[in-house]
Amino acid sequence: MVSNKKRRTIFVKMALTNIVILLLSLFFVGYISHKKSKNAMENNLEITSLQILKQADKGFSEYLNKMTQELTILNKNVDIKDLEDPAQDYKKTQQYVQYALKSIKESLSGIDNVYYSAEHGAVIIDSEITDESKLSFRDKDWYKKAKENTDKFIYSEPYVDAVTGNNVLTISKAVTGYNGEFIGVVGIDINLSEIETYIHDVSLLDYGYIVIADNNGKIVINNEKNKTFGENLSGFEFWDTLKNSNQEKTKWMNNGELTFVLQSIDEKTGWRIVGFVEEKEITEHLSSIRNTIFIAVAVFFTLGIIASLILTKTITEQIKKINIGVRKIATGNLRERIKVSSKDEIQELAENLNTALDSISGLLKEIDSTSEEMYDSASGIASMSEETHAAVSEVANAINEVSNGSTDQATAISNVTNTVDGLSNRIDDVDKNINNILNLSEVTDKLSDDGLKVLNLLIEKSVVTKQNTQESSSNVKEMTDSIKNINQISDVISGITEQTNLLALNASIEAARAGELGKGFAVVAEEIRKLAEESKDSTDKIKSIIKEVNQKSIRFVDSMEETVNILNEQDESINNTKNIFIEIAESIEPLVEAIRYISNLTDKMNNDKENVKKEIDNISVISQDVASVSEEVTASAEEVTATMDELTEYADKLDGIAENLKEKLNKFEL
Structure with a gap:
């Protein structure tokens, strides 16, 4: 049940992931499509609007061209030139000129007035003829500019005509006589309502509109759709951009709404035909495009979900097969x-x-084979541990014997020391007796008897001392033999520890091959190796101590042999002394000479006595060292025994681990 839940979770996760990725991808594609469509529509809007503005400018220019063409005709009209010819009928010529002006007015729509203002004389209007006393245009800007620029058409600023009250534009042109002299100005007053109607009729897309402004931003031709700018554009930020850089287009935010501002500059008047298009021109079209994109995204999203579910189901079915196989494994x-x-x-x-x-499977087969070897190795370790334990016990017993022998030896040496002290006293007595003999020759016989008694006692003590010394030497030799046995046993222990260490190393290698299952066995093998190292260290320590004891024993044997030699010499001296005393008893005459000889021998014995005493003291110290070392060796043997007990315990555990490993391996079908 848990496995099915997990499989369903993977299915859901994969499906959700694919759906999210698909949704984000479609959203991104839709967003990019919408963005590109908007940019394309904005670009198309600007291009189309500019084309419309340029077309409106073209129509405006053509309208003005018609007016300038008529002014060109008037500029070349001979009747106007004849007004300056006195030979011509002036009034009749005026009528001809007026007729020409009237004909132009009637031929074109949008004209309020057509007139000619002479430099010196009357003003002829299409509707009347008057003199300069009643009406004069010479003070008008358009008149002055035309006079100054005889070869150009002059376009005035829009103004309100004083007669008609209409907003008009005056186009003027200088007239020259037959000789090229300036004689006056012809002009046409254009009613701007005609142009305004034309501009109103120009459709700038669905919601846009057009106005015409002069270079100062004043709106010349307004539009009824203009609810924002009033009569002047100069107060708005986009105007500086249009005026200073002469850009054809710019954008302007009007109360949070984007407005496209475009312009086309008329070459004749310098006026700016400005178009305003709001963003809603494209938002409505974008709305339909957005709906289309949304429908397409929805369709592709649905198809993507279906494909994702099919793909996810296919993948999860394969995962299910793997899961079933892993569950069996x-x-x-x-x-x-x-x-x-x-x-x-x-x-x-x-x-x-x-x-x-x-x-x-191959690894487990190898582990199975290795576990058999490990089981056999564990049994071998246990057996060797028991043998080592027995050997260590023998070492302990031997060391105890050495310790006991050292104690006996110390006691014997103490007795020898006492005997030597007694001998020293006797030698002092002999010396005194000799002195008495020298001083009291009369008591020679008695002293001779006493000397013989002392010599007999000395012989007895010498025999005892010699026996004790020989016994001490024999004990030391036995101790040396025991030490050799201990050394041999230590070598056996060292061999066992080295073999144990090697077995522990092999066990660690086999445990490493066993991988995770062999970690516990590796720990046990490491502990066995450490115990073997400790056993080896203890054995080396024992061997070091034994070596030191052996060296001291050798020195002790040498000292004892020297003591025996001294005792032999002492025996010889005593025998000589005895013979002397016999000779003294037999003959008193060589008494003095013999006593002197004995005195010399006594001095020598006194010196030998001190040497013997020192050697005995050394033997005593060595005996104490042997006893101390024996105690240390005994303690080390006890530690080795404890270590071997632990080694046996770990070998038993290793045996159990090998058995347990074998049982676990039997659970696998290999």
């Missing part, structure tokens, strides 16, 4: 192999799992 069936035919990474995963199973 988890029960210990390592013969199971996973079969997937998706021809993708999932199939590669299944093949890798099968390869891993082959490796694990």
Whole structure:
């Protein structure tokens, strides 16, 4: 049940992931499409609006061209020139000129007045003829500019005509006589309502409109759709951009709403034909495009979900096969192999799992074989531990014997010391007696008897001392033999510890091969190795101590041999002394000479006595050292015994681990 839940979770996660990715992708595509469509429509709007503005400018220019063409005709009219010829009938010529002006007015719409203002004389209007006393245009700007620029058409600023009250534009042109002299100005007053109607009729898309402004921003031709700017554009920020850079287009935010501002500059008047197009011109079209994109996204999203679910189901089915195979493997069936035919990474995963199973199966077979060897090794370690324990026990017993022998030896040496002290006293007595003999020759016989008694006692003590010394030497030799035995046993222990260390190392290697299952065995093997190292260190320490004891024993034997030699010499001296006393008893005459000889021998004995005493003291110290070393060796032997007990315990544990490992391996079908 848990496995199915997990599989469904993977299915849901993959499906949701694919859906989210698909949704984000479609959203991104839709957003980019909408953005590009908007940019394209804005660009198209600007291009179309500029084309409309240029077309309106072209129509405006053509309208003005018609007016200038008429002014050109008037400029070349001979009747106007004849007004300056006195030979002509002036009034009749005026009528001809007036007729020409009237004809032009009637031929074109939008003209309020057509007139000619002479430099010196009357003013002829299409509707009347008057003199300069009643009406004069010579003070008008358009008149002055025309006079100054005889070869150009002059366009005035828009103004309100004083007669008609209409907003008009005056186009004027200088007139020259037959000789090229300036004689007056012809002009046409254009009613701007005609141009305003034309501008109103120009459709700037659906919601846009056009106005005409002069260079100062004053609106010359307004539009009824203009609800924002009033009569002047100069107060708005876009105007500086249009005026200073002469750009054809710019954008302006009007209360949060984007407005496209475009212009076309008329070459004749310098006026600016300005178009205003609001953003809603494209938002309505964008709305339909956005709806189309939304429908397309919805359709592709639905198709994507279906494809994603199918793909996800296919993948999860393959994962299910792998899961079933892994579940069988988890029960210990390592013969199971996973079969997937998706021809993708999932199939590669299944093949890798099968390869891993082959490796694990082979590894477990090797572990099974190794566990048998480990079991045998553990048994061997346990057996060797028991043998080592027995050997260590023998070492302990031998050391106890050495310790006991050292104690006896110390006691014997103490007796020898006492005997030597007694001998020293006797030698002092002999010396005194000799002096008495020298001083009291009359008591020679008695002293001779006493001397013989002392010599007999000295002989007895010498015999005892010699026996004790020989016994001490024999004990030391026995101790030396025991030390050799201990050294041999230590070598056996060293060999055992080295073999144990080697076995522990082999066990660690086998544990490393066993991988995770061999970690516990590796720990035990490491502990065994450490114990073997400690045993080896203890054995080396014992051997060092034994070596030191052996050296001291050798020195002790040498000292004892020297003591025996001294005792032999002493025996010889005593015998000589005895003979002398006999000779003294037999003959008193050589008494003095013999006593002197004995005195010399006594001095020598006194010196030998001191040497013997020193050697005995040395033997006593050595005996104490031997006893101390024996105690240390005994303690080390006890530590080795405890270590071997632990080694035996770990060997038993290793045996149990090997048995447990074998039982666990039997659970797998290899």
